[in-house]
Amino acid sequence: CLIAGTADEGALMARQYVPNAVILDMNLPDHTGLSVLDRIKRDVRTRHIPVHVVSVDDDSQAAMSSGAIGYLFKPVKREALVEMLEGLEARMAQRMRRVLVVEDDAQQAESVKLLLASRDVETVEAHSAAECFEMLGRETFDCMVLDLNLPDTSGFDLLERLSDDEAVGFPPVIVYTGRDLSHDEELQLRRYSKSIIVKGAKSPERLLDEVTLFLHQVVSDLPESQQALIAKSLNRDAALDGRHILVVEDDIRNVYALTSIFEPHGAVVHIARNGREAVQALDEAARGLSNPIDLVLMDVMMPEMDGLTATREIRSRSWGTSLPIIALTAKAMTRDQQECLEAGANDYLAKPLDVDKLLSLARVWMPR
Template identity: 45%
Template sequence: MPDNSAPIQGASAAGLAPVRPIQAPSAASILADDREKLQQGQRSILLIEDDLNFARILMEMVRERGFAALAAANGEDGLYLADHCLPDAIILDVMLPHVDGWGVMRLLKENPRTRHIPVHFLTCLEDRQKAMSMGAIGFVTKPVDPDQLAELFATIENAISRSVRKLLIVEDDPAESKGLVALLEGRDVAISVAGSGKEAMDLLSREAFDCMVLDLGLSDMSGFDLLEHIEHEDEKRRLPVIIHSGRSLSHEEELKLRHYTESIIIKGAKSPERLLNEVTLFLHQVESSLNPEKQRMLRASLDKETMLEGKKVLLVDDDMRNIFSLTSILAEKHMIVVEAENGREALARLQEHPDVDLVLMDIMMPEMDGYETIRTIRMDPALPGSASSP
């Protein structure tokens, strides 16, 4: 078993933005779990649950199924154990002291050492879609009955027993689909390619896939038609859908996609790094199983500061001291900074730079304040950030 006496640095160990160091659990917080008896290679499930009585019940169920049981009563201890013990799966509550379940999930998925671990939520909250969109394998709401718990463990056992994940790529451009296969293939991924919506529907009716990459512009039907078909399938056969498009979605298309978000997980991936990140997340791939170049791409996608590189930001402030300070900080992130000292100048800069990605707007300014400037931007379809711009 790995040494569990040193503090974990979370995602910062992989060169990512540092998170608050998490110390080893205090003796008072430790349930009588199996961490001291855990052997190298032994299968284990981590329970992150602050209801100690319920946690003890779950631990017995874990042991009955042949797993070692690890337990944490708060988010920090759970993150520590996940990083140091690398369990085969995690059962996670949301209502936790200190770091809640959403924060725990986010940090697990930002850490390359733990992001592949299947996580099943077990909580009193009703927010299944949020959990699934973060990469969870399942979501059950408390209180639970024995049948629900049995199904929960069956879901976990199925997730960790599969050595090969199945990915469906739906793309009618042969050259594009070939490039996607080259990007996403791996020794633990079986890829099927559908060149049309009908072919995709046939494959989905015969096989269960773990994830689908979908181009919205198909030759025989739109991607929306295919999503409509999936929505009416058996709920257990629904799957994460990653929209892959070379263009930005229009406002109307985004509204259409929201129609499906209660039943289908929709992600937009516009770059190879982002697409690789999303697919490996939903397929629960171990980072070390990827080749070195794909590991580099994955870490670049996970590194939030890398996402800022090359982005153009318009900085609007009438105080030159603020502009100087913020420009220095943004330049360190390799961002392109365009400056404006008031609202009218900001509008002129947006006309000159229609490729601006972000506007940092002061509110209290002479001539035209921030509120009026924002309203003007939203009303002008020619400006980036308007209500009708892509």
């Protein structure tokens, strides 16, 4: 049994020892446990490790959509812990994984089956909601790929019916649809679905990435063609693509470094040279004069208005109460980190910046 006391220790030990399973707390002294989960699941060497989250906070939706196998709330009873450990043991012993593909188009269903095919995966088709419901009532599946357009009822109604019927198994669901979803439809689906993928030229590799993640498959055991598709999907980084990030930094070298980190992942980087410029830029975005900002990377030491003052000012505005802010500080002392959090930052990172950790925190604090 290995024990890690911080998020950074946990991520490092997972890479170093590749344990059979991880039990993860969300409230760690240096970073949120979600950043550990993200780093484990973004690394092809460790993404197959089952991670069970135990926490006092309700981050269950974020954790499960990031690849966690289960979630328990503290305080945890002994019986629940025993059941969790037995579940992890059963998962480790299981070799064959079963995927249910719910798709009315036979050609599309066959394409998905071919995409997911490997020696450890059995893929079963259902061409209607009724057929899906019947199969889940008598068989066990590790994952379900669902198209929303079914001949007898909508995918929305099917998901609601499955969630209400305790006699029917409800595996992790990946919605794989050809239709564009409204904001309300996406929110409705997020209650039941681990991931939503809109069909397109780049969607097959993302579907493979998501399915292998929830099946906890070892990437190196997959066929080479599937390994290549997963690598392609991880490089594209759907969590960062098209997101708008405000970098608040007075040193042009750091501005260039941060831009070169995020732009290759598809993010749009905006620049403010001090805290005053940052508040002004965010105010303009809130009034619709420029693109909405998804994340702020805030340097602490700057002229005119420092990062802590700017963070407090942002939090005092109606548009800034929930905006994710990551403080970038040259000091790594506990007191300095606490000052960042007390000023209103969601998280912090000490310079020189760890690129993988920065990308991980960005994904955690601005989820899709």
